Amino acid sequence: MKPAPTHSYPGLNLGRGRPGAHKATEVVTFGFWVFLMSDLVYFGLMFGVYITMIDAQAGGPGPHELFDLYSIFAQTLILLTSSLTVGLAMLALKYDLPRGRIVLWFAVTLLLGLSFLFLEIRDFMSMADKGGIPQRSGFLSALYGLVPLHGLHVAAGCVWLVVLGIQLRVMGMTDLVVSRMVRLALFWHFLDLIWIGIITIVYFGGLTYG
Amino acid sequence: MDRHSELHRRERRRYVIGYGGSLLLTLAMFGAAHWFGIETRGVYLTIGLLGLAQLIVQLVYFLHIDRRRSSREDLDLVLFSTLVLLIIIGGTVWILGNLAMRMHMPVM
Structure with a gap:
């Protein structure tokens, strides 16, 4: 007989510390991973549209007038740090640290997610001030189709965090809630991966080829 | 412990x-x-x-996600999705770039 695999779904595995949650989590989390991969293909389509639209500026404002790399840098650091804090929350969960620690790391993640959204919306507003609105050119339509799509995912993640916080309070640390936390962490890490694609292709690519 | x-x-x-x-x-x-x-x-x-x-x-x-043995094929799924992505993005850029060139539009 083969020994049981040490790793049965993407992300941090809860393992023997929480056998109930581990079993319940395995199948659903793999299904969630399949969903994330199809989400990735959707993002890929938007990236494809953006790349082909990069020259279609129709005399409107282009990347050099619109992009603020300092703000993008800050957003990158915030999102990266939130990916770490969500990982620390998962570790606290796996190794049975006091519940306060778990809630603390999730709360820090929520705060970082909200500050990311704040900076991103501020960027969009300053872009709109310079005439960079979606209907101005094909390039801007593609830009507004892709970057806010990621922002929407982050916003959904923030709502998810709040809902999980409420569920944790009402239902307690049940296997179901724990298993949802596992998927939230996976979702959050995935968003950071998409963001790396966005800074590389949308922002740096836009500045190089736009 | x-x-x-x-x-x-x-x-x-x-x-x-x-x-x-x-x-x-x-x-x-x-x-x-x-x-x-x-x-x-x-x-x-x-x-x-x-x-x-x-x-x-x-x-x-x-x-x-790495090359350790796992009971489900997470890595295979990532690699397959990457393949789909490369076909979608590469194909789009190729076809539309070629079209732009043939229609004598500026650089693509």
Whole structure:
């Protein structure tokens, strides 16, 4: 007989510390991973549209007038740090640290997610001030189709965090809630991966080829 | 109990390594853009490779997807999705770029 695999779904595995949650989590989390991969293909389509639209500026404002790399840098650091804090929350969960620690790391993640959204919306507003609105050119339509799509995912993640916080309070640390936390962490890490694609292709690519 | 906290330390180190690596790669990316100017194609190629490296670091250290044996084929799924993505993006850019060239539109 083969020994049981040490790793049965993407992300941090809860393992023997929480056998109930581990079993319940395995199948659903793999299904969630399949969903994330199809989400990735959707993002890929938007990236494809953006790349082909990069020259279609129709005399409107282009990347050099619109992009603020300092703000993008800050957003990158915030999102990266939130990916770490969500990982620390998962570790606290796996190794049975006091519940306060778990809630603390999730709360820090929520705060970082909200500050990311704040900076991103501020960027969009300053872009709109310079005439960079979606209907101005094909390039801007593609830009507004892709970057806010990621922002929407982050916003959904923030709502998810709040809902999980409420569920944790009402239902307690049940296997179901724990298993949802596992998927939230996976979702959050995935968003950071998409963001790396966005800074590389949308922002740096836009500045190089736009 | 000792083994428990030992494991905890090891797994936490994994996350910290992933974070530190990603941080360094991010700094290198923005540093390259800042000091060497983003308009040069060579610099952009470097930035692209740094981005790719960061994707791999995060997949391995945050999402724990690597070549270890797992009961489900997470890595295969990632690789297949990447293949689909390459066909979609590469195909789109190829077809539309070719079209733009034949219609004598400016650079594509």
